[in-house]
Amino acid sequence: MTAPVPRILVVDDDPALLGSLGALLREHGCRVDLAPNGIEALRRNRRHAYDILLCDIEMPEMSGLELVERIRRDGQPRGVIMMTGHLEPEYYIQAIRLGVADFLCKPIETGQLLEAVQNAMDKNHSVDSLRDFLANTEQASISCVIDPLRFMQHSVLRILGPFLYRNLDLPQDLLNVILACSDEMLQNAFIHGVLGLTVEQRGEVPEKLNKLISVKLQNPAIAARRIRYELVADHAAGFLRICVEDDGEGFDHEAVLNSQAGQDSPPLEGHGHGLAMLGKLSDELLISHGGRKIQTVHRIQPGTAPGP
Amino acid sequence: MQIKLSYKNDRAMMRIEGFVNSDNAALMQEKLDEVLRSDARYLDLDLYDCKNISSIGIGKLLVFYKNFIGKGGDIEVLRSSTTVYELFKMLKLNQLFTVNLE
Numbered sequence: 470m471t472a473p474v475p476r477i478l479v480v481d482d483d484p485a486l487l488g489s490l491g492a493l494l495r496e497h498g499c500r501v502d503l504a505p506n507g508i509e510a511l512r513r514n515r516r517h518a519y520d521i522l523l524c525d526i527e528m529p530e531m532s533g534l535e536l537v538e539r540i541r542r543d544g545q546p547r548g549v550i551m552m553t554g555h556l557e558p559e560y561y562i563q564a565i566r567l568g569v570a571d572f573l574c575k576p577i578e579t580g581q582l583l584e585a586v587q588n589a590m591d592k593n594h595s596v597d598s599l600r601d602f603l604a605n606t607e608q609a610s611i612s613c614v615i616d617p618l619r620f621m622q623h624s625v626l627r628i629l630g631p632f633l634y635r636n637l638d639l640p641q642d643l644l645n646v647i648l649a650c651s652d653e654m655l656q657n658a659f660i661h662g663v664l665g666l667t668v669e670q671r672g673e674v675p676e677k678l679n680k681l682i683s684v685k686l687q688n689p690a691i692a693a694r695r696i697r698y699e700l701v702a703d704h705a706a707g708f709l710r711i712c713v714e715d716d717g718e719g720f721d722h723e724a725v726l727n728s729q730a731g732q733d734s735p736p737l738e739g740h741g742h743g744l745a746m747l748g749k750l751s752d753e754l755l756i757s758h759g760g761r762k763i764q765t766v767h768r769i770q771p772g773t774a775p776g777p
Numbered sequence: 778m779q780i781k782l783s784y785k786n787d788r789a790m791m792r793i794e795g796f797v798n799s800d801n802a803a804l805m806q807e808k809l810d811e812v813l814r815s816d817a818r819y820l821d822l823d824l825y826d827c828k829n830i831s832s833i834g835i836g837k838l839l840v841f842y843k844n845f846i847g848k849g850g851d852i853e854v855l856r857s858s859t860t861v862y863e864l865f866k867m868l869k870l871n872q873l874f875t876v877n878l879e
Contacts, residue, residue, distance in 0.1 A: 649829045656832075
């Protein structure tokens with residue numbers, strides 16, 4: 470194995486397999502911890518930073534996929550390799566969504582295992598390189614233009630989340646806030662800005678809402694609208710800024726006007742919740758262009774790269 | 778996000794862990810619809826491990842609330858994370874139903 474030495478957490482409810490995998494990986498220069506179940510794995514993961522999680526999918530009480538989902542919330546580990554006796558398509562899809570790097574079918578062959586570990590380490594290294602680049606530049610930004618016709622098909626949050634997680638070295642709490650604000654701003658830009666749905670329409674059951682959205686998007690003027698998203702990390706000045714702008718009607722104007730006039734809508738009215746949430750989660754909330762452009766600013770320690 | 782829903786007599790207990798956002802708000806709505814269809818008259822919400830609820834999630838909760846009280850039901854948040862507690866307070870949802878921190 471090439472340097473650096475991987476630190477691997479192996480999780481399997483088969484004690485014999487767990488022991489033999491641990492011994493094999495140690496023989497090849499890895500630092501290995503073993504866990505017979507998901508609970509123990511979570512406990513160990515809180516105490517150490519692992520490069521790779523090597524995990525059985527099917528385990529009692531907590532499956533491998535549930536374990537990966539929970540561990541991902543803590544932002545660790547970066548490389549996940551799953552082991553299984555047979556790979557059901559639904560497991561595969563869920564695993565891909567969780568960012569699993571590789572799959573090994575049991576019985577595990579030594580060569581395949583070592584290759585999977587090496588590949589995962591190589592991937593981690595290239596992510597580190599990009600993170601170092603972004604963290605050590607004075608300012609870095611990510612921007613995209615979103616076609617509303619594709620907005621519903623591809624969850625922007627699911628694309629953005631793993632990308633930000635892998636490429637920006639942010640503390641998990643800050644990353645969670647960034648994702649929550651991005652989700653709120655993009656959804657409002659789409660639902661209210663681009664589509665112009667009323668509060669009542671937004672409250673419809675999913676099937677009816679999806680039909681409403683499809684009808685709206687058949688209007689060429691609406692389908693031509695775009696949503697612009699930008700995330701700027703200014704390390705020198707010490708802030709992260711999210712900006713979302715749409716070509717349509719913008720953020721909920723009524724809520725904006727009421728908020729500026731100091732009048733809050735009655736809680737059941739449904740106005741202003743998103744705005745209130747963004748104000749709560751950010752250090753600064755800026756609204757311009759008649760509500761079509763929304764920016765949130767999040768302070769990070771100035772002069773240093775964000776992250777632990 | 779994970780949602781656990783259970784029933785005891787006329788009480789439904791819903792525990793939400795993680796983030797409620799645009800991706801999974803529909804799942805929350807499914808569970809709330811299940812409570813609405815059930816014989817439960819009270820919904821106890823445990824939001825201690827719920828890290829945030831987006832405005833879409835809030836909207837779905839309010840639609841449920843309107844329909845639930847319409848059939849004589851009531852909601853109480855038994856406990857919540859600090860973020861959710863402050864959010865509910867800021868949105869004045871604590872004027873509609875009891876929201877406990879813990």
